[in-house]
Amino acid sequence: MLVHPNFDPVAIHLGPLTVRWYGLMYLFGFLAGSYAGRWRINTQPWLKWSVEEVDQLLTYVVFGVIVGGRLGYVLFYKPEYYFSHPLEIVALWKGGMSFHGGFLGVTVASSLFARRSQRRWLDITDFVAPLVTFGLGFGRLGNFINGELPGRPTSLPWGMIFPNTDLIARHPSQLYEALLEGLVLGTFLFLASRKQRPTGVLSAYFLMGYGSFRFLVEFTREPDNFLGLLDLGLSMGQWLSLPMIIAGLILWRSSLKSAMIIK
Template sequence: MLVYPNINPVAISLGPIQIHWYGLAYLVGFLFAWWLARQRADRLGLSKEQIGDLTFYAAVGVILGGRLGYALFYHFDRVLADPLWLLRVWEGGMAFHGGFLGVAVAVWLFAHKHRINWFQLGDFVAPLAPVGLGLGRLGNFINGELWGRLTTSPLGMVFPGAGSEPRHPSQLYQFALEGVVLFALLWWFSRQPRPAGSISGLFLVGYGSLRFLTEFTREPDAHLGLLLGGLSMGQLLSLPMVLIGVLLMVWAYQQPQMATPQKAASKKKNKG
């Protein structure tokens, strides 16, 4: 059995002001995604200023979508009983699937504003997402929350507040798979020109599949338990992602190849 490190969830304390590792994980995730996007900006013909705006749009989408998703998917009854609870974000509560929908809307708005193909912009953003996802899971681990199910595996840990029995460190499994593995897969796949929508489709398939698998080691939400077919809420929300991702990849590879702004500009220059 492994020993839980008991890291103080507060990274910096300045009097009444406390900065938690979880919040820093979000901040570092956004900054790293912004930096990576700047390195690839010319692939979509985006300026450095546009990359900053895109990062802001995505950040707002993650926060608003994540909070709304958590409320609607996991605590809808609480919202009905106390609508103002939705605004008390300091009490915690974010959901990936809601954050994903928030980012999808933010990307659409940005693409519409700058007249960029939505699928191409989605393909540009998709490889950047796993960095933040992985760091967020590390934040969950440090907070000692969202722990795994009971296990006799040598990887088991006793989490504070989760009883005396060892549990799967499911947050670390998710960090490794949804963060490291998914990032490596998407980064490799996106190195070569791909049909518009295919990279976004691979993200949906990859995340949905990996989240579905890791949920088997994660303790279901106490107030929800296991739902339809013995699946958790996270698994039920991930299945449509996989289906939509497969359909999107099939559709993408059936479409005529669409030139990126970078390629279009290069062809125009060569013709001139």
């Protein structure tokens, strides 16, 4: 039986200002993604990206993650509350971000960047897909440090008590997600990216990989108490992940078919 260390969510105190671990995890994710993007353009010459373009794209991605993640949480999880308290929509410091909203935000941001740079949209998403996994991994570590989003009760040896929640041993589902969505998916995508792939394939791998991992981990993650389980006993996260898996399968087949026609 393990007990959550109950970390101080504030990493640095600067007088009246504080720097929280959760914010630092986002920063680490963006910095790692930026470094990895530079590594890709230096080792994969067929990409034909410049350092300036990588920096510009990541700026778009940052805004997409923040704006999309917040609006996704507002619309997918607590629409009635935030429509009644609209001023709190911008209160990011109180928490409340949605991956699926952030994903849609990055999708829109990538589309805008594609128009500006005159690149194909799927070329943009193929480039971004491996880089996003750093943010996923670090973000889930931030959830773990905060002791938020704990798992469902378990009797497994690595079950963990989260004192801020209750005294029941639970799955450390944040760590499951950090491992699968960050390390495992990231490793797979970077290995896949070492070879030139048909346009859209890396994006399809990301959609199928993230959607599948998130769907599975949700079986160990405690549903939001204000939502509970929805139709068919599935959580909101699972219902939002299913379209990603389906879209990934469709994109993968169409990308391979297009590549065969071109050849």
